[in-house]
Amino acid sequence: MAEGHDQAREHDSHLPPFYSPRLNPSAPHNVPEHDLKTQGRAHPERPQASALPSYLSLSSSEGEALPGLVSPAFTPPATPGTATPAQNREAASVPVDSSIPDGGCGSKKPRLLEVLPEVTCVVRARIPTTTGTEMFLHLYTNNVDQKEHLAIVFGNTIRSSSLDAVRSGETEMDRMIRGAYTGRLYPGRTTSQLPGSQAEAAKSDTPLVRIHSECYTGETAWSARCDCGEQLDEAARLMALPGSSGGVIVYLRQEGRGIGLGEKLKAYNLQDLGSDTVEANILLRHPADARSYGLATAMLQDLGQSEIRLLTNNPDKVRAVEGPNREVVVKERVAMVPLAWRGKGGIKSAEVGEYLRTKIEKMGHMLSMETA
Structure with missing residues (x-):
């Protein structure tokens, strides 16, 4: 028994200090005895893990359960620009056309502002990354909230008209x-x-665009409840590929699908009590998704982008980003395939599996997978 603990400690010594110690399934801590008796039984109202698609499987190739923590193979912050052949591959894309009913843009009617917000880029700075890739960070103010939204621009052909205007x-x-x-x-x-x-x-060519909503827990606090940090890094990787025409990550300060960090943490507690991410928001008297994308549309307009390739697995987001009068036209929807879905590391946990299941079953996301 002591030998097993020594091996666990030796494994933990190789982990960065912000990781929790490896879980020991044979000796759970702080679990009431009556809960221990029910461990391993499926939630009565929930499908068992075996119903998950193969790419959401939480088992390793040896059949052992994977621990519920972030894999050391992929840790935030992970800047783009790695050059291994497998990571130099572009994501698959499909043409879309929101002007026709069967244009591949989802079935929901998104909330669209009648008039786009007024946005101003107040400052821009070059950001060199640890791998040599450079980006330009644009900070925006607007007339609808007091938040500072951001545009992360790859390449030097995309410029802000409000920033360049003489003052x-x-x-x-x-x-x-x-x-x-x-x-x-x-x-x-x-x-x-x-x-x-x-x-x-x-x-330049039609740029790749990612509309990304802020996720403090997934991008900064190493949370394995969602894959937001991986998606942000994957967007940056694609836009930094050799030969890429660049792109834009519009980073909106819409924490917790628009409900804010405090309410999001309450939703996490509800998830631990048995709710999924959609149910938790509704129990807190919030919409399942309270986000709006008018600011993103206005920022893309300011950056001179009238036609884009949108990096998303949510077909309903296509129409939402285009604006009330299709001020920005989405020509293609590009699949978002983070590391975990390829079996190349990344987050593997029961929480992220349930999170992705809910995206598929309740939010209409189309989760693609690459096996090669």
Whole structure:
């Protein structure tokens, strides 16, 4: 018995300090005795784990149950730009057309604002990543909430019209400090415009776009209740591929599908009591999904994007992102396939399995999988 504990401790010594110790299934802690007697029995109102699709299986190739923690093979923050052949592969895409009933854009009618919000990019900065890939982070303000929404732009051909607009009384140094420059900054530079740098604004191929809602727990707190962190990293990986025309991740501050972090944590407790993610929101008197995408549409307009390829597994999001008058047209829907679905590491836990099951069964998501 002591030898088993020593092996567990040796395994844990290789994990980063923010991981919990490996679970010991034979010695659960803080579980009431009457609950121990019921462990292993399926919830009476829930299908058993065997009903999960094969790509949501929670068993390893040796048949052992996987521990409910984030795999050390994939830890946030994971910046894009890795160059292994398997990760240089682009995701599959299908043409969509929301102007016709069978255009592959889902059956729901999303909530659309009659008038798009007014957005302004107030600052832009170059962000070098740990793998060498560069991106430009754009911070936006708007006239509908007090939050700072973001656009993460890959490539140097996508620019913000509100950022580039001349502002009264500003100097050339003011413009460079807020990011309204062309080319690259360097010590001693005195002008925001460089000769010949207007070529940056040339139109490129239809860009890949991801509309991503903030998830503090999945992106920062290493949560295995969802795959939001993996999806964010996968979007960045695709936009940083060699030969890619770049892309935009619109990062909206819509925590917990729009209900906020505090209510989201309450929903987590309800999930531990037996509810799924949709049921938990409704029990807290919130919609299953309270998000709106008008801000994303307005930000894409400001970035000069009238036609995009949308990276999503939710066909209903296509029409929601296009805006009330199709200000932004989605030409293709690109499948989102994070690492865990490929069997290449990533999150594997009972919680994320139930989370993905609910997305399929109750929210109409089309979860694709790559097996190669």
